[in-house]
Amino acid sequence: MWEKLQKRREEQERRARRGDTDPRYEYIFQVLAACTGIARHQVMDHVFEENLLEEISKFLMPGQYNNMIWFYQECDDSLDDNVIQEEDDPESKVPSSPLLSQPSSGPSRRSSTVSGPTELHHSRRNSTATEHTDDGEAEQEISRRMRLFVGNPRTVPLTGVCVCMTRTNPQRSVTEENVHREVNFMMVKAGDDPTVLIRSVQRLLSRVFVPAVRVNPSDLDTWPGSVSARDHLLAGLRSFASCLHVSESIMEERVVLASSDEGAEEVRGLTEAQAVLTQPDQMLAIERRVLTWIKQIESVLIEMEQLRQETDDAGPQDELEYWKRRMAKFKFLSKQMESSQVRGALLVLQLARSKVLKTWKDMDTRVTHNLAEAKDNVKFVYAIEEYCHPLYLHDPPGMTPYIMMLFNTVRMIHSISRYYNTSDKLSALLIKITNQMIRACQVYISCQGQETIWSQARSEVRVKIQHCLKLNATYRSAYQKTKEKLEAMPGERPFSFSEQYVFGKFEAFCCRLNNITGLFDDIDKFSGFFEGRAECENFESLL
Template identity: 25%
Template sequence: MSTGAGGKEPSIRRHARRENRQRGRLQTVNTEAIKEQQIRSREEREQKRARMDGRHEFLLSTIAERLGLTMDEAEDFMLDGDQLNAFDSFFAQGGRSALIFFYKETKPEEGTGGTKEKCLWVTDGTKDPYSGCCMFFVRPNSSKPITMLNIHQEVYFGMLDSNGEGLLGAIKGLLDLVFIPALERNEKWGDLSGIEAQQVKQQFLGKLSSFVGVLANAQASVADAVKLSRIENEKLLKLMTLSSSEILSSMNNQDIVVAAENIAMKWCHEIEQILTESEQMRKEADDVGPKAELDHWKKRLARFDSLTACVKSSECKTIVNILIGAKSKVLKVSKYKLH
């Protein structure tokens, strides 16, 4: 028996040594693979950097100055992915007519002691959400290529900065503070001249100013839109991603039913407040004209539209279905408000 035990222990040690050697070899292979990947990544970035010339520097220096970035930071952002292809198309004869950049800063979480994360990227504006800061270069004439000799005359720069007012506020500010004053000072209106030019100018500027007013009203309506309280219960949040059959099977869970009742009652209280406020009389000065009255009803319509969207949302329907399945007493209170 002692021989058997003595023979077993060396075998265990041999297996342990073999596993340690295999683990060491795997770690070596992984480390070498990571190093090779890093080397390839650096080589690719240097190849991309070699493609950049004075035209890239002209555009990026403008952006870096506006954002408070260094040129090295701006260049490093552009070396990610295939973003330089967008520059090539913008510079080419018959290429794209605009080059759009989004910029975003992410604040570190409280207590982490980290620094703000910055991100700058090229976009076509159709897939990425507006980040609050957009810069763009446009070339009105794409029939000839952009060179260092003509880039100063052929390329124009613009910027949309929401300053916390959203996309509508950014567009309104650009029109109100840049384009309208520039057009008002412009004396040349194509082939038009004299009285005819002045009439066309005044008519166009009037419509443009009205459009700015529409943007202002739309911005106010968005700011005044109804938003019911968000669902914070983790079990309820999980239900929002499940199928109808899975939701039905969870209705026997008393914790879920209670959480659904609580959020339903909270929503009902919020809706009741909104309806009460809408029925209150509005006090206006005697000199208020029809435009102010029209703006008031537009905002009120937008507010009720947003409330209707909340009630018809998938989250609200799921909560109502849970109450129906559980035959909750809360359903009698919430039925006329959440349906």
């Protein structure tokens, strides 16, 4: 039996080398090559070396594996006599994917086995190569090379590229005609720069998972309160993706205070600080280092205090991410300013009564103020994030119930916030909310940008336009109600920002929608004239 399987694998390999490959395999090889950045023939070399053709075949068969996790990364090309087996649940209806053992860094050659739906397969490669010393102990040279293999993401640490192949419907046969629909690919990258992995996961969440959960049917639809469950899941995914986006920005933009110069040693206590005072060269080096830190901190403060440059269509999510980035940047800077290296240098300046110390204290005060402002603003912007999720996840009819709750939160921020209750900050927030509503209306009318008003039935476009007009009316009504409540409450400051500035863009958009509706009325009015024969009296009556 084993000899037959081996002959079949060798025959498949010979056919693939000749270019006579199953189109389904060819499609997988091409995608893997594009994801990993290597040539197609190199992908095939790795597949044949790992003996994975049979596993790919099972992945394409109905009722077998529903996913395969590929890794392309540098691994120890070592020898492993141990066999790691992962048994499937015999009662499971959908067998798990083939998860090979992690490439070992131990002293022996890998021997991998794959668990199938009913039984464990025999190992396809179990070789050892040892060199015996005079003492009789085995030694082995461990080298590292790039490998493409199938592994378990729970046990294989990602250091390169991970490509996940999943089946749309594991019970359906994969053919040459439907392989591009039935087999999905997702890619995650890692590297020496941590931002690579963060960016990869963030894009996977925001561009794949959030849209997929939003539009595709799932088990959530059959649960009680399924709408709420789906909304909570989508809100959590969006918040996590937003945090990853902020983390990526912070990793790229963070400011690290300069390290010690040559001749300037780190001061760890009062005794060492007093000793530095007797060494003029050390003292000057420490003073230069502190001046360098002051310049770095001042550049951050100048950048943060400049007028914000934003796009005209920025939404409330941009406002939240701005304050989260600002808080993280100042928090990281403040933590460095409290490090032992900085405290030691400041102790020397304090004992020497240096004039630089006054400038440093001013910088420290400004950083502390900006950090407190960012922390307070993030707290209140987080409060409004819950009611901003529907602006990104729902159509205009689904947004309407959240508008009043949104303005109640704005009123709360206006009343109790220390820094965010100014008219310029609140008006900027409301403008971003308006921008997102307009964007959502545009996407709603155009069917996610796939259609125009002329390619859809006019009756459907009319209904969508009415929903958008109703959203604007609800938005203005909620604002007026909130404004009247504030004016009726003694001791509360009323809203003091321009309504035209906040709502003018939405009003202009609704004016365009009304013009489209009027155009549709004219088309309907004269459509009978163009479609059928018109008598003179009918023509005169139309005029």
